[in-house]
Amino acid sequence: ENIFDRSRMAPKTPIKNEPVDLSKQKGCTPETNPITPVKIIDRPQPDPWTPTANLKILVSAASPDMRDREKKKELFRPIENSEQSDTPDSLQYDIVDDSTVDEFEKQRPSRKQKSLGLLCQKFLARYPNYPLSTEKTTISLDEVASILGVERRRIYDIVNVLESLHLVSRVAKNQYCWHGRHNLSQTLKMLQEAGELQYGDLMTSQPKEQDLEYKFGERKKETVPDSLDRPLLEFSEPDCISASANSRKDKSLRIMSQKFVMLFLVSKTKIVTLDIAAKILIEETQDTVDHSKFKTKVRRLYDIANVLTSLGLIKKVHVTEERGRKPAFKWIGPVEFPEKTDELRGHSPTSDPLPETQRGACAQYQTSATGKQRFTRHSSFNSAQPCEATRRKVSSEPNSPHQERQDENCSKMINLAAVCRQKIEEDTGSAKNSDINLPFSLLPVPGDSDFCVNPLPQAVFPVVQTDVPSFSLPVGISSQASHPSTPAASKTENGKPTLVPNQPFLCFPSSSLFMLCGGLQENNLSKPLPTAGDLANRCPEAQAAVPPTVCQKRSSHKCSSPSAPVDDEEPAAKKQTLEHSDLPLSLVVSKKPSESPKAESSPGRGCSAAVHLETNHLDLASPAATEVANKEPTKPLDCQEQEKRSQNKDPDEPSPGNEHISKDNANQPFQPQYLYVQPTAGLSSFNFLFSANQAPGAVSLAANQLPSLSVPCVMVPSTALASFPLVCSPPFTSPLSPVPDGSFSAAASTNFSMSSLASATPVFISTTAVVTPKVSPAPSVDPQQPAHPALHLSPVLTRSCSAVKLDSPVCMGHPVTLLKLQQASSAPLTPKSIRPAHHEAFFKTPGSLGDPVAWKKNEGNQTRNASSVQRRLEISSTSPD
DNA sequence: CACTCCCGCCAATTA
DNA sequence: TAATTGGCGGGAGTG
Numbered sequence: 001e002n003i004f005d006r007s008r009m010a011p012k013t014p015i016k017n018e019p020v021d022l023s024k025q026k027g028c029t030p031e032t033n034p035i036t037p038v039k040i041i042d043r044p045q046p047d048p049w050t051p052t053a054n055l056k057i058l059v060s061a062a063s064p065d066m067r068d069r070e071k072k073k074e075l076f077r078p079i080e081n082s083e084q085s086d087t088p089d090s091l092q093y094d095i096v097d098d099s100t101v102d103e104f105e106k107q108r109p110s111r112k113q114k115s116l117g118l119l120c121q122k123f124l125a126r127y128p129n130y131p132l133s134t135e136k137t138t139i140s141l142d143e144v145a146s147i148l149g150v151e152r153r154r155i156y157d158i159v160n161v162l163e164s165l166h167l168v169s170r171v172a173k174n175q176y177c178w179h180g181r182h183n184l185s186q187t188l189k190m191l192q193e194a195g196e197l198q199y200g201d202l203m204t205s206q207p208k209e210q211d212l213e214y215k216f217g218e219r220k221k222e223t224v225p226d227s228l229d230r231p232l233l234e235f236s237e238p239d240c241i242s243a244s245a246n247s248r249k250d251k252s253l254r255i256m257s258q259k260f261v262m263l264f265l266v267s268k269t270k271i272v273t274l275d276i277a278a279k280i281l282i283e284e285t286q287d288t289v290d291h292s293k294f295k296t297k298v299r300r301l302y303d304i305a306n307v308l309t310s311l312g313l314i315k316k317v318h319v320t321e322e323r324g325r326k327p328a329f330k331w332i333g334p335v336e337f338p339e340k341t342d343e344l345r346g347h348s349p350t351s352d353p354l355p356e357t358q359r360g361a362c363a364q365y366q367t368s369a370t371g372k373q374r375f376t377r378h379s380s381f382n383s384a385q386p387c388e389a390t391r392r393k394v395s396s397e398p399n400s401p402h403q404e405r406q407d408e409n410c411s412k413m414i415n416l417a418a419v420c421r422q423k424i425e426e427d428t429g430s431a432k433n434s435d436i437n438l439p440f441s442l443l444p445v446p447g448d449s450d451f452c453v454n455p456l457p458q459a460v461f462p463v464v465q466t467d468v469p470s471f472s473l474p475v476g477i478s479s480q481a482s483h484p485s486t487p488a489a490s491k492t493e494n495g496k497p498t499l500v501p502n503q504p505f506l507c508f509p510s511s512s513l514f515m516l517c518g519g520l521q522e523n524n525l526s527k528p529l530p531t532a533g534d535l536a537n538r539c540p541e542a543q544a545a546v547p548p549t550v551c552q553k554r555s556s557h558k559c560s561s562p563s564a565p566v567d568d569e570e571p572a573a574k575k576q577t578l579e580h581s582d583l584p585l586s587l588v589v590s591k592k593p594s595e596s597p598k599a600e601s602s603p604g605r606g607c608s609a610a611v612h613l614e615t616n617h618l619d620l621a622s623p624a625a626t627e628v629a630n631k632e633p634t635k636p637l638d639c640q641e642q643e644k645r646s647q648n649k650d651p652d653e654p655s656p657g658n659e660h661i662s663k664d665n666a667n668q669p670f671q672p673q674y675l676y677v678q679p680t681a682g683l684s685s686f687n688f689l690f691s692a693n694q695a696p697g698a699v700s701l702a703a704n705q706l707p708s709l710s711v712p713c714v715m716v717p718s719t720a721l722a723s724f725p726l727v728c729s730p731p732f733t734s735p736l737s738p739v740p741d742g743s744f745s746a747a748a749s750t751n752f753s754m755s756s757l758a759s760a761t762p763v764f765i766s767t768t769a770v771v772t773p774k775v776s777p778a779p780s781v782d783p784q785q786p787a788h789p790a791l792h793l794s795p796v797l798t799r800s801c802s803a804v805k806l807d808s809p810v811c812m813g814h815p816v817t818l819l820k821l822q823q824a825s826s827a828p829l830t831p832k833s834i835r836p837a838h839h840e841a842f843f844k845t846p847g848s849l850g851d852p853v854a855w856k857k858n859e860g861n862q863t864r865n866a867s868s869v870q871r872r873l874e875i876s877s878t879s880p881d
Numbered sequence: 882c883a884c885t886c887c888c889g890c891c892a893a894t895t896a
Numbered sequence: 897t898a899a900t901t902g903g904c905g906g907g908a909g910t911g
């Protein structure tokens with residue numbers, strides 16, 4: 001601390017600048033340090049002020065290796081840091097900028113500055129949310145501690161929590177492996193499931209947490225106690241089997257963290273008060289609850305909460321109960337994945353996705369995106385696991401061979417998705433945690449897909465048909481789609497895309513394609529949609545309340561995908577509803593959350609994908625959908641999702657351009673259509689593509705004119721994509737027949753719209769976005785190529801697309817680019833796709849600039865702190881603005 | 882005063 | 897035995 005003082009005095013100014021000082025400090029530090037044993041001395045002080053710079057110096061001195069690492073890290077930081085955004089506004093650009101921060105903080109290291117939350121942010125800033133699979137980042141505790149200028153003990157606190165969520169795994173002594181959030185959704189899902197088993201009764205049964213508390217008190221012991229640790233462990237480390245030795249570790253922060261998260265996931269309100277959590281946790285551990293224990297537990301919970309807050313998974317709120325006001329935390333992370341998917345899933349059995357695979361896939365994809373290697377590393381994650389295994393135990397590996405295959409195929413998609421997510425998240429994340437963070441998760445998607453699958457396939461097509469006469473195939477497609485419903489089978493089958501030659505539709509391998517939704521706003525509206533009605537009923541409020549325009553705007557902005565769903569009459573309503581719900585969501589737990597009632601799955605998704613699905617269901621569903629819809633879960637989900645979306649979106653945001661578009665769209669018959677393809681079961685990680693329905697609008701192309709087709713989104717399962725080429729036939733005259741690869745489906749879809757429109761261009765754009773897919777090998781069917789696979793689809797498309805879109809895609813290298821592209825497309829259509837926006841973004845092609853704007857707005861509004869990357873994207877994409 | 886939660890002692894584990 | 901992990905709770909900072 002003494003050191004700090006000095007640093008304060010003099011160094012307060014940005015530290016970085018002056019290495020010299022640092023060096024000096026070093027010398028000093030040892031002396032000063034004497035107090036603490038060895039380690040402490042070196043690093044402690046310097047850090048505080050200019051954590052990074054000083055630390056680095058110190059570190060470098062300490063070991064060359066560290067230096068190198070640090071350098072590397074630094075390089076990354078700017079890009080990766082998006083996370084930071086959440087917290088410190090200033091930080092956004094560079095974490096590195098400690099200097100900036102320092103200025104504020106320099107003055108004195110107040111306690112806040114030393115907070116675990118802040119420390120965690122710094123920590124997280126050093127690593128990408130969605131690291132490319134290729135490189136594993138290893139984390140050296142000593143190094144990090146020195147860099148961050150804290151004692152190791154603190155790093156343990158952070159790492160333990162992160163580990164509980166599988167964001168990192170311990171490889172060896174002092175060595176941790178950074179995984180990022182690729183598996184987060186999966187992990188959360190697991191936790192949710194586990195939580196339901198353990199706490200479900202309590203949480204669910206009780207309307208309010210308060211009640212829960214009471215109940216907990218009663219039940220705690222019963223339900224929780226024994227199982228707690230074990231299950232948790234398992235959850236936490238699905239991969240790894242339960243920890244071998246439970247000893248102390250079991251009860252530690254790691255477990256507590258998981259349990260704590262479980263409580264959120266199980267809670268309807270998504271709000272958990274500290275005292276309740278403490279009680280529950282204590283119970284688990286022990287029956288006797290000493291006051292002291294309680295206090296200790298609460299302390300730990302604060303520690304955990306700080307880390308989770310830094311991750312953007314929860315935020316602090318106050319719950320006012322009868323008793324009084326209590327400190328509590330609200331879950332603002334994704335919620336959907338787990339639950340209900342099962343129901344839907346029935347079909348897609350498999351999907352158990354292996355986190356690993358997903359990861360690998362993602363990584364692969366990314367690489368591919370980069371344009372380089374593709375699949376080079378599936379294993380990366382796997383390897384990671386081993387690490388964990390070493391540490392703890394190895395787990396059984398669920399993975400089956402097929403999964404791997406899928407992985408490959410899917411991986412592409414997944415990667416895209418992952419990339420998109422990252423981008424999105426980054427973008428949004430900074431601004432807003434809640435929605436942003438995990439919008440898509442590979443996992444969730446699958447689940448969604450599942451839902452969708454049943455109803456969707458058929459429904460979708462029909463819808464399309466309704467909307468666009470041109471689509472002759474829809475039916476056929478739908479049939480195909482239905483097949484896919486069974487994931488496993490499909491895979492084997494895959495490869496064969498069903499093509500409908502002239503059809504506007506895309507054909508996916510049965511397995512691959514789940515849903516296609518077309519939303520026609522107006523037109524569709526007219527349609528009788530049983531499902532929609534149902535949906536609407538469910539969320540009647542929303543429907544009524546939400547002004548269409550608004551929704552559209554949002555949708556356009558945010559995500560095409562969501563919007564797309566909206567397109568359909570119902571969807572819009574839903575969206576609206578969602579919005580409403582979302583908006584209302586307030587700290588107060590009870591109220592809104594309740595709405596989402598069960599949204600079991602819904603919430604989380606965050607993923608646009610999920611949304612899509614839902615929407616799709618609704619829309620598509622009309623026929624089948626209704627049935628599906630009937631399923632309670634689905635509905636709620638939809639609602640929730642919508643809500644989420646809505647949340648994400650700000651109604652206000654309206655990007656001018658987008659708005660226009662959206663309006664136009666609204667006016668126009670556009671129908672956003674989504675195509676959702678689900679990967680085979682194996683995919684658990686899914687891929688989805690969205691085509692932006694928005695595209696039409698977004699594109700500005702004449703999209704407005706073109707209203708006829710807009711295929712908002714296409715989601716394709718990775719597998720589908722990869723293995724099967726999707727075929728899109730040009731709906732209309734324009735024959736797009738060419739089929740984009742699965743990956744492209746989105747593109748293809750867009751194309752349709754485009755084609756129909758005549759202004760193929762926009763569509764193409766989307767395609768371009770798709771381009772990334774090319775990464776994937778697509779076995780395909782399509783002639784398309786790697787280079788511009790999607791483009792090939794239609795001649796027209798090819799031209800425009802290839803030329804234009806592709807180029808834009810150039811950006812591809814980074815996910816960011818992709819996003820932008822997507823964004824562009826999105827704008828117009830969907831009324832609200834709040835969340836979806838993300839998705840949209842993905843899908844959106846550069847061409848549709850308008851959308852990007854929307855995005856920007858959305859994100860920008862939402863997140864002030866868009867990460868640098870985000871900004872970049874936005875900027876580039878947003879040019880329109 | 883209550884809420885947070887930093888800090889670091891010191892025990893359990895591990896190398 | 898030394899080092900690493902990490903439980904734990906005193907007590908300080910904040911409002």
